[in-house]
Amino acid sequence: MRNHLFILLCLVVALTASAQRVIKAEDGFTPNVGVLVSMLNDMKDRVERTVKDLEVDEIDFLLDENANSIGTLVLHLAATEKFYQVYTFQNREFNDKEKEIWGTRMSMGEKARKLHKGKPISYYLDIYNDVRKKTLEYLKEKDDKWLATVPEGYRMNNHWSWYHVMEHQSSHLGQILLLKKRIP
Template sequence: MFLKSYKIFTILLILIVSTTAFSQTTKEVSREWVAFTQEIDVKTDKKVKFKLRANLKTVGIKSNSAATLYAWVKNKTEESGFSESVQDSVLKNPQWTPYEIQGYFDEAAEKLTFGAWVVSDGEFYFDDFELFFQKEDGNYEPVTIANSGFEEKVMDDTVPGWQQDVDKEENIIKVKGYTFHSSESKHNGKLALMILGNGVKNNPASNINTEEGFTPQIGTLVSMLNNLSNRVERVVKGLDIRQTDHLLDEKANRIGALIMHLAAAEVYYQVYTFENRAFNKEEKEKWEIGLDLGDKAREEFKGKPITYYLDIYKEVRKKTIEELKKRNDEWLEGSWPGSTMNNHFAWFHVMEHQSSHLGQILMLKKRIPEEENDIKLPEDKVDQ
């Protein structure tokens, strides 16, 4: 623990270098990046400036290969603290290069996290981490960093003194394609840290590709449609009925109703673009309430689990994909009778519509109160 009281500013800093002990359980995941960090508790009643320095070298293989130095201040409040990163990539300079981040934390700060991450295939080197806090006289005082020059050797893919990826239960996360090594290709001392990325897989959730089995433009359209629907499902799939049915106010829509609305709107464009017609009577009765929302939807769409709405949503998407597979890029340029938009724009609008309501769903989800605070007394009991 480091403790000092400055004469003028009376700044109190409490620094505890994190030395997290990992459990023995390891989980393997696929993604394009891996990180290592240290975390320091910071408390102050004034603004404090800091500097983070390190030397990086990247021998990349792919166009997106890069090593990134970063610092992030976590505040006690919901307001974001300082955050910055600087990047070394094969497109710039594959030689040892010094990088520096100048930042600050203040009375709202809780923790300072710093370290680095790498992306994609390549050899990524790190050496000579340094951290400084500014004193009252304007000079900077060094702060101790565990294994700052990586002279303690990497053992069993673990970097001594540094925290690697862990989940909420503190199980080690092993990212496929990445391994950690001590390297004699150092900037100072005897050793440096080298992260090797070899066969790192792209994350489909953050890439738009041309889906197989479709013509090129339709294949790209399908990739974008599925990316959005997967995000919608991921956001809502864990909700219980209370959360699914929560009503923010008398004019709002429940999350379950919004999922039904997304399904109804997609069916609407299925009918127009695939069959060149409007809803028939049966379809109108089935989908109109979900399409229009409002008072009828608030009354209709409640008391059902989120899986009820997601099953309908996924069944609608299944038909969309089946129908798009029957069509080609030329069809995208066509329109249906009386339309002022072509088929391509219609399905772009389906994505635009889903993206808009995804933002609404995220906002509504954040406004759901804790269960114990969500109990409302009947009006006749309020004054008793």
């Protein structure tokens, strides 16, 4: 009996692990947009799993005087995604009001180090989640033809723009993981 339970447990673990490595289109989207959404959501989930249990002092940890905190990096991910919402869905860049809200989050640096601290991880993740929610609303209205479109005056198609958002998240996830390992 024990062997059967052990084999069943191993099978469940194996099936679960293999299912996590399947990229497929999310329901409610056209095929290529749905695959992109699946990958964007997977990357965002990885960021969230990495930071969700951190305390304020861990979120605010700075590796050195020029580093960005984990909180700042999460806000930076949200700001970058917000920029690409405006860039791809509205064919423009940030206006002055948006620059005021998102500028420091985009550029990070000294001003961000002073401004983005002392808040729980839920503060940062709520902003990130709100931005993603809007991205998904926009993407539900788009199709694979839109994804392949190079907007007039631009050098990249919409697919490349959103691929960049995803790889940007991946890059900063690496920084977040490094910072998390160095927290004293």
